[in-house]
Amino acid sequence: MEVRVDLRSDTVTMPSPEMRRAIYEAEVGDDVYGDDPSVNELEAKSAAMLGKEAGLFVTSGTQGNLVSMLAHCGRGDEVVVGDRSHIFTNEAGGASVLGALFLYPIKTDRFGFLEPDEIRAATNPTDYHKPPTRLLCIENTHNQASGQPLTVEQTEAMADAAREGGMSVHIDGARIFNAAVSLGVDVAELSAPADSVTFCLSKGLACPVGSIVVGSEEFIDQARRYRKMLGAGMRQVGVIAAAGIYSLDNMIDRLAEDHDNAKKLAEGLAEIDGISVDPDNIHSNIVYFNIPAGSGKSIAANLKERGILVNAGDPVMRMVTHYGISSEDIDYTLVALQEHFRAAVAA
Ligand SMILES: Cc1ncc(COP(=O)(O)O)c(C=O)c1O
Structure with missing residues (x-):
């Protein structure tokens, strides 16, 4: 994809x-x-x-x-x-x-x-x-x-x-x-x-x-x-x-957009069962969050199938927002993760 x-x-x-x-x-x-x-x-x-x-x-x-x-x-x-x-x-x-x-x-x-x-x-x-x-x-x-x-x-x-x-x-x-x-x-x-x-x-x-x-x-x-x-x-x-x-x-002032997107991402991640992150701790463009140990590779692979690239950290994963990431991209990523975790719980 x-x-x-x-x-x-x-x-x-x-x-x-x-x-x-x-x-x-x-x-x-x-x-x-x-x-x-x-x-x-x-x-x-x-x-x-x-x-x-x-x-x-x-x-x-x-x-x-x-x-x-x-x-x-x-x-x-x-x-x-x-x-x-x-x-x-x-x-x-x-x-x-x-x-x-x-x-x-x-x-x-x-x-x-x-x-x-x-x-x-x-x-x-x-x-x-x-x-x-x-x-x-x-x-x-x-x-x-x-x-x-x-x-x-x-x-x-x-x-x-x-x-x-x-x-x-x-x-x-x-x-x-x-x-x-x-x-x-x-x-x-x-x-x-x-x-x-x-x-x-x-x-x-x-x-x-x-x-x-x-x-x-x-x-x-x-x-x-x-x-x-x-x-x-x-x-x-x-x-x-x-x-x-x-x-x-x-390109400096627009960094605020990346920070808003990172905050939105962290807030969305915090809603997903299985992920833990403190959105109040996100003040720039980097979001680290905890995932269940051993699940990093499957999350990264699953996201990749939907055209989303992340590094497969485990049990701490990182996502970074930037000039190439829009608010809609954050929505798309959050939906993909919600579906991944829902399927993982059901399995
Ligand atoms: C805090 C920090 N310092 C230095 C670097 C190194 O930069 P470069 O990849 O251009 O060597 C990085 C790269 O990610 C970084 O995050």
Whole structure:
């Protein structure tokens, strides 16, 4: 059956006709020489929006986080991360493999928050039995905490605890624009407590490729060197950067629609016998919900037969709303799930 609803991730979004036109008309140059006007504009615009001095266009969120960790730290340094952060759980241990950095995981609460006292306890500036802690990484919104946005106050509390111990602060803000829209605050305010931020163009902002790192001029200079080292000095990449500029101008405010659809999805899921989810906990575009253990594969297969794609998590499943998902798609998905669970109970 043809795919009708793809809820696997917000990375599956397709460029709109207007975005394709921006790509077609992009002015380009060799970016490694600093000659690509579209990349330069995107980097400057991103830095200005997040209230930092400079920006760097990178290939992915993973690469943005990696060059940031490499630029903040030296070999043998320690990075404090949440135990359910994307950096710790889903970036192939790149910081350790490629940077000889230790990732020190501390508990992430169910809202994606890291307790300041846990950050303080993880800090080790002097004991030479241990690697020196150099960096705290925060994730906003927090993917595995159902896309919870962290507030300015929460971010400040974590950053203050890190700075007491001499650490710098990086935000993995793959979806920081979702956080800003959800909280109704300026993204620069959410970024202010951090030295550097990565955000993704290729997720809710619906670009085909790319992420941005922002920070001080000096930090970005270092990050640029690491990007080159990782083989990601790109050339006439304005063709992709143009999509990013289009997104920053046109795709941010509409994220509220994705949040409304996620809320509607969670409310509908909560009505289904066999599924448990707390709709009050859904504030952006990611919905995690519990299903009976062992049923993930059959749910995913059943939905697929109806043209709905999901990842077969078990006993926790995830659905993500985005530019390609309408309110009608949510209705269609909920009906499919209701029928699946009704049939499962009857069987
Ligand atoms: C919170 C978070 N950070 C970083 C990334 C990595 O982004 P990419 O897939 O572009 O490497 C993701 C991807 O889903 C993510 O959810």
